[in-house]
Amino acid sequence: MPLQSGSILRHRYRIEGVLGQGGMGAVYKAFDINLGVGAAVKENLFTTEEYARQFRREATILASLRHPNLPRVTDHFVIEGEGQYLVMDFIQGVDLREQLEREGAIPEEECLPWFLEISDALAYLHSRTPPILHRDIKPGNIKVMPDGRAMLVDFGLAKVVEQGSATTTGAKAMTPGFSPPEQYGTGRTDPRTDVYSLGATVYAALTATIPEDSLERAMSREELTPLRKRNPEITPALAKVVTKALNVDPAQRYQTIGEMALALNSATRASQPTLVRNYPNLERTIIPTKMPKGDGATGPLAVQRIRKRRIPPLIVAGIAVILIGVGVVASLPRIGPQLAALFAGSAETATAVSEDPIATTGLFVTTTPEQVEPSQTVGQVEVTATLEISAVPTETLPPTSTPTGGGWGQIAYASNRGGRPQIYLVNIDGTDERQLTNLDEGACQPAWSPTGDQLIFTSPCRLNVEQYAGSSLLLIDVDREGNASDPRQLRTAPGGDFDPAWDPNGGRFAFTSVRDNRPQIYVMNLDGSEVRNLTDDLAQNRQPVWSPDGSQLLFVSTRGGAEEIFIMPAEGGDIRRYSSGAGQSDSHASWSFDGTLILFERYLGGFPRLIVSPFEDGGSRELRICPEGPLAAQTMAEPNWSPDGQWIIIETWPDGINHNIGIIRANCTNYGEITTGDSWDFDVAWRPVP
Numbered sequence: 001m002p003l004q005s006g007s008i009l010r011h012r013y014r015i016e017g018v019l020g021q022g023g024m025g026a027v028y029k030a031f032d033i034n035l036g037v038g039a040a041v042k043e044n045l046f047t048t049e050e051y052a053r054q055f056r057r058e059a060t061i062l063a064s065l066r067h068p069n070l071p072r073v074t075d076h077f078v079i080e081g082e083g084q085y086l087v088m089d090f091i092q093g094v095d096l097r098e099q100l101e102r103e104g105a106i107p108e109e110e111c112l113p114w115f116l117e118i119s120d121a122l123a124y125l126h127s128r129t130p131p132i133l134h135r136d137i138k139p140g141n142i143k144v145m146p147d148g149r150a151m152l153v154d155f156g157l158a159k160v161v162e163q164g165s166a167t168t169t170g171a172k173a174m175t176p177g178f179s180p181p182e183q184y185g186t187g188r189t190d191p192r193t194d195v196y197s198l199g200a201t202v203y204a205a206l207t208a209t210i211p212e213d214s215l216e217r218a219m220s221r222e223e224l225t226p227l228r229k230r231n232p233e234i235t236p237a238l239a240k241v242v243t244k245a246l247n248v249d250p251a252q253r254y255q256t257i258g259e260m261a262l263a264l265n266s267a268t269r270a271s272q273p274t275l276v277r278n279y280p281n282l283e284r285t286i287i288p289t290k291m292p293k294g295d296g297a298t299g300p301l302a303v304q305r306i307r308k309r310r311i312p313p314l315i316v317a318g319i320a321v322i323l324i325g326v327g328v329v330a331s332l333p334r335i336g337p338q339l340a341a342l343f344a345g346s347a348e349t350a351t352a353v354s355e356d357p358i359a360t361t362g363l364f365v366t367t368t369p370e371q372v373e374p375s376q377t378v379g380q381v382e383v384t385a386t387l388e389i390s391a392v393p394t395e396t397l398p399p400t401s402t403p404t405g406g407g408w409g410q411i412a413y414a415s416n417r418g419g420r421p422q423i424y425l426v427n428i429d430g431t432d433e434r435q436l437t438n439l440d441e442g443a444c445q446p447a448w449s450p451t452g453d454q455l456i457f458t459s460p461c462r463l464n465v466e467q468y469a470g471s472s473l474l475l476i477d478v479d480r481e482g483n484a485s486d487p488r489q490l491r492t493a494p495g496g497d498f499d500p501a502w503d504p505n506g507g508r509f510a511f512t513s514v515r516d517n518r519p520q521i522y523v524m525n526l527d528g529s530e531v532r533n534l535t536d537d538l539a540q541n542r543q544p545v546w547s548p549d550g551s552q553l554l555f556v557s558t559r560g561g562a563e564e565i566f567i568m569p570a571e572g573g574d575i576r577r578y579s580s581g582a583g584q585s586d587s588h589a590s591w592s593f594d595g596t597l598i599l600f601e602r603y604l605g606g607f608p609r610l611i612v613s614p615f616e617d618g619g620s621r622e623l624r625i626c627p628e629g630p631l632a633a634q635t636m637a638e639p640n641w642s643p644d645g646q647w648i649i650i651e652t653w654p655d656g657i658n659h660n661i662g663i664i665r666a667n668c669t670n671y672g673e674i675t676t677g678d679s680w681d682f683d684v685a686w687r688p689v690p
Contacts, residue, residue: 002018002021002026003015003026003028003041003043005017008033009030009041009085010077010079010085012032012033012034013030013031013032013033013039013041013087014030014031014033015028015029015030015041016028016029016030016031017029019040020140020154025042025043025044025045025083026042026043027040027041027042027043027154028040028041028042028043029090030087030090032074032087037090038090039074039087039088039089039090040071040087040088040089040090040091040153040154041085041086041087041088042085042086042087042088042154043083043084043085044083044084044085044086045083051084052078052084055076055078055084056076056078059073059076059084059086060076061128061130061132062076062086062132063076065124065125065128065132066518067120067121067124068149068558069117069118069120069121069149069150069151069152070121070124070125070151070152071088071089071090071091071151071153072088072089073086073087073088074087074088074089075087088153091143091145091151091153092143092145092146093143093144093145093146093151094143094144095139095140095141095142095143095144095153096114096139096140096142096143096144096201096204096205097138097139097140099139099144100139100204100205100208104208105205105206105207105208105231106205106206106208107233108206108233108234108235108238111202111205111206112238112264113148113150114142114144114150115150115198115201115202115205115261115264116261116264116265117149117150118137118142118150118152118198119198119257119258119260119261119264120261121152122134122137122152122191122194122198122257123256123257123258123261126191126194126256126257131191133189133190133191133193133194134152134194134197135179135183135189135193135194135197136154136175136178136197137152137178137194137197137198137200137201138175138178138197138200138201138204139201139204139205141153141154142201147561147562147584148584149562175197176210176213177200177204177210177211177212177213177214178197178200178201178204178210178211179193179196179197179214180192180193180196180197180214180248180250181214181215181217181218181248182250184214184215190250191255191256191257192250192253192254192255193250194257195245195253195254195255195256195257195260196214196245196246196247196250196253198245198257198260199241199242199244199245199246199253199260200245200246202242202245202264203227203242203246206227206231206234206238206242207227207230207231207234209225209230211224211225211246212224212225214246214248217248218248224243224246226239226243227239227242227243235267237266237267238264238267240267241260241263241264241267244263245260266657404428404429404642404647405428405642405643405644405646405647405663405686406642406643406644406645406646406689407452407642407643407644407686407687407688407689407690408452408480408687408689408690409427409428409429409687410425410426410427410428410482410686410687411425411426411428411649411661411674411684411685411686411687412424412425412436412446412448412455412478412684412685412687413426413446413661413675413681413682413683413684413685414443414444414445414446414461414464414681414682414683415675415679415680415681415682416442416463416464416679416680417677417679417681418435420439420440420441420442420443420461420462421442421443421444421461421462421463421464421680421682422435422436422437422438422439422442422443423435423436423437423443423444423446423455423457423476424436425478425482425484425687426674426675428647428649428663428674429674430674430675432482434482434483434484436455436476436478436482436484437457437459437476437484437487439459439460439487441459441460441461441462442459442460442461442462443457443458443459443461443474443487444457444458444459444461444464444682444683445457445458445461445498445499445500445683446683446685447500447501447502447509447685448502448685448686448687448688449502449506450502450503450504450505450506450688451506451688451690452687452688452689452690453477453478453479453690454475454476454477454478455475455476455478455484456473456474456475456490456500456502456509457473457474457476457487457500458471458472458473458474458497458498458499458500459471459472459474459487464659464680464682464683466542467496467498467512467514467519467542468496468498469496469514470496471496471497471498472489472490472497473489473490473497473498473500473509473511474487474488474489474490475487475488475489475490475526476488490524490526490528491527491528496513496514496515497511497512497513497515497522498511498512498513499511499512499542499543499544501544501545501546501553502546503523503546503550503570504546504547504548504549504550505550507525507526508523508524508525508526508530509523509524509526510522510523510534510544510546510553511523511524511544512541512542512543512544516533516536518538518540519540519541519542520533520534520535520536520537520541521533521534521535521541521542521544521553521555522534523570532572534553534568534571534572535555535557535568535572535575537559539557539558539559540557540558541555541556541557541558541559541566542555542556542557542587543555543556543587543588543589545589545590545591546570546591547570547591547595548591548592548593548594548595549595550570551569551570552567552568552569552570553567553568553569553570554566554567554578554589554591554598555567555568555589556586556587556588556589557575559575560577562584562585563585563586563587564577564578564579564580564586565577565578565579565586565587565589565598565600565619566578577619578598578613578618578619579600579602579611579613579619579622580619584602584603584604585602585603586600586601586602586611587600587601588600588601588637588638588639590639590640590641590648591615591641592641592645593641593643593644593645593688594645595615596614596615596616597612597613597614597615597641597645598612598613598614598615598619599611599612599625599639599641599648600612600613600639601636601637601638601639604624607633607635608635608636608637609624609625609636610624610625610626610636610639610648610650611623611624611625612624612625612666625648625664625666625668626664626668629668631664631668631671634652634654634671635652635653635654636650636651636652636662636664637650637651637652638650638651638682638683638684640684640685640686641686642686643686643688643689645666646665646666647663647664647665647666648663648664648665648666649661649662649663649674649684649686650662650663650664650684651681651682651683651684652673654673658676658677658678658679658680659679659680659681659682660673660674660675660676660677660681661673661674661675661681661684662674
């Protein structure tokens with residue numbers, strides 16, 4: 001008998017209504033009287049002794065789960081003769097089924113980021129010990145929260161996989177259209193079951209139609225209607241991915257959620273919110289092998305050898321940039337005072353001429369007189385711009401005393417062009433590229449020493465993700481010509497050390513580690529001594545960044561819910577929020593070399609954009625880089641200041657597939673790509689002043 005509204009369950013939970021109901025029980029909206037918060041109570045009416053035993057075991061496992069796209073299980077109990085109850089967070093938001101019924105099909109650019117989040121949650125469940133299968137993925141079990149996050153709710157019971165068997169109970173809940181054939185009758189269920197259900201949910205989101213039932217298709221009584229027949233706006237590559245996931249034969253589907261997420265990411269024009277961000281659990285389930293083109297998985301995470309394409313050397317000479325108006329965005333000797341003037345609302349008038357014409361491979365001016373309106377608004381400052389451009393091909397320019405960007409005019413970055421990612425060194429004009437590492441397990445996340453003659457990096461590194469379980473940190477020497485020593489391992493604990501960041505004063509470094517089962521910020525001396533956990537809390541803390549004087553650390557944390565940038569003293573303590581993305585996700589901070597500006601990445605509308613903020617204002621004022629004009633829609637991720645503060649290097653993927661290293665003037669007048677080709681180039685770091 002359903003619980004009645006107003007009744008008090010177990011002297012604690014006041015029932016407020018029914019959220020959903022089925023043959024095995026119901027899910028109720030409730031109010032936790034003890035804590036004063038809303039809750040969801042799931043009821044299971046199977047009351048046999050065996051089910052009660054399994055329930056207690058599985059509820060304990062589910063209560064240990066912590067993932068930003070899964071609700072927490074906060075309580076569980078059995079009422080003899082009545083049922084078993086699981087209490088979870090009540091998730092605010094609109095469930096996907098209701099949205100589809102109200103609004104119809106959802107554009108892929110809008111819904112694909114949700115499914116990448118759900119994929120990471122499923123990868124997390126599948127990677128538990130023992131693994132956990134969901135087996136009930138459908139639009140009604142996905143909620144989109146007010147901050148834009150997708151939550152996989154009601155991950156239920158009877159889905160813990162015992163070693164050598166399918167699942168711990170014989171419960172066979174099925175949802176026609178969303179359950180694969182093996183979920184009917186006595187078939188074995190495994191992670192490919194969730195692959196099918198996720199594919200069916202993507203199908204429903206893109207077409208506002210439930211796909212044909214899998215059992216009917218397996219018996220050849222029905223065929224799957226092609227997605228593009230229902231919605232011609234769906235890209236062909238994405239349609240192939242969903243069709244493969246919906247194969248009635250498990251062997252013909254993607255074998256892991258990670259594989260499917262890789263294909264989704266690579267096949268759609270919505271691929272900008274990529275697996276490089278926020279999806280640490282997917283790495284564990286992605287099989288790093290080249291995939292057939294027909295599967296749509298030929299994009300950035302598929303390991304493949306590139307055919308390098310070089311843009312012929314260019315000289316862009318005679319660039320006269322005159323920017324006049326209220327405030328100024330111009331090529332000044334240092335960008336710090338310029339942007340500070342913007343924030344201060346300076347009314348000064350300035351004229352400047354670019355002092356370093358660029359003779360580079362792949363650098364070009366994208367802002368032309370036809371593309372610039374006579375008057376633009378950048379932030380709160382109106383700018384009037386006139387641009388004259390002259391470009392003349394040439395072989396090379398003679399070397400100058402100060403390379404573009406300052407320092408040695410070189411960058412280190414990771415690329416998977418040869419299979420596993422490795423560390424490369426290249427001039428910022430794209431010339432004289434050198435491979436610095438050749439490790440079987442891959443290498444990424446290079447971090448320069450303050451003197452620019454050594455690199456710390458992360459290995460193993462099989463893919464570009466945010467968290468590297470089982471990794472450690474290694475060190476190499478790199479001379480002026482790009483010759484590198486053999487790697488030597490630092491004395492860090494094996495089991496997940498990554499995100500290295502060198503103290504500007506030398507001698508020690510900060511890094512992220514999951515040695516305590518959750519990512520935290522640590523510092524350690526180069527000799528392995530004085531290891532300290534600076535955060536040591538329940539939040540996920542990553543990506544430490546030193547202030548130029550070594551006195552403070554920026555880092556990314558989920559302590560506020562969404563990812564935001566926080567700041568603390570270099571010795572820990574006194575943690576405070578720096579950025580506030582209002583749920584948009586802020587990460588990958590870069591501190592200008594003069595200490596005046598903080599640059600970071602923010603996801604706006606599902607796409608990475610660059611935000612800059614004066615450090616003296618404590619994050620209270622922010623300005624978006626390139627908010628208007630031809631570069632406003634350009635993907636810009638993981639920014640890194642040049643030593644002279646005039647340039648920013650970024651990860652970019654204009655075609656939505658291949659990830660390249662880009663470069664842009666901090667005033668948004670120049671943009672180009674240093675690397676090109678059919679590979680994933682990432683984790684870029686500018687070599688500092690020697």
